[in-house]
């Protein structure tokens with residue numbers, strides 16, 4: 001298969017409040033370890049000719065600066081929660097340099113929220129400097145962004161359908177606590193999977209650490225990284241040392257190449 005070589009960069013690995021959380025004095029939020037500083041969850045996916053980001057978090061601007069991203073071809077959205085869409089306005093800088101609209105890939109649920117929450121982008125207002133986007137509505141069907149083929153995987157975040165994405169050997173799933181059998185088939189054969197693992201205690205809409213570990217084993221994927229972590233999960237180094245072989249906590253700045 002001629003799948004392009006990819007570089008994946010974790011731009012953020014924190015839950016919606018980020019780590020540290022504003023005002024919190026817990027052991028994790030006070031940690032000086034860089035791996036305990038987690039911006040909101042997002043990854044950068046790059047082939048030789050295409051650079052895309054999964055989600056535009058409230059930290060999107062800083063994430064682009066920190067990863068030194070000079071050109072961005074596309075944004076692929078998982079779901080409409082604010083910690084995954086709030087940074088969309090800042091694609092303006094890329095419009096300015098590329099002189100073209102940003103390619104946006106979103107399902108109908110996310111599209112509806114984008115149209116509501118960024119009404120000025122969609123209402124035909126030609127005010128210079130507003131974000132320029134080209135919206136591509138996606139469903140469960142595979143699609144291609146630039147030269148990167150992508151398979152959407154439908155997962156559940158309590159009752160909300162959320163899209164995970166498979167990029168060749170690499171599967172990225174954030175904000176889920178249930179994956180049906182049909183969708184699991186699409187994941188099988190991945191060499192690396194990213195899953196959300198919020199904390200140890202049960203949560204209504206996210207996998208816990210143990211649920212995520214069990215899922216990696218059930219899917220029989222040799223390498224896994226966890227993301228979307230809360231300060232409640234504990235310090236990176238302590239938790240990471242306890243994990244089974246082949247499973248690690250992701251951290252902001254981690255890169256993988258396939």
Ligand SMILES: [Zn+2]
Pocket residue numbers: 015016041081083084175228
């Ligand atoms: Zn989230």
Ligand SMILES: [Zn+2]
Pocket residue numbers: 020021024025026027028029231232
């Ligand atoms: Zn804290």
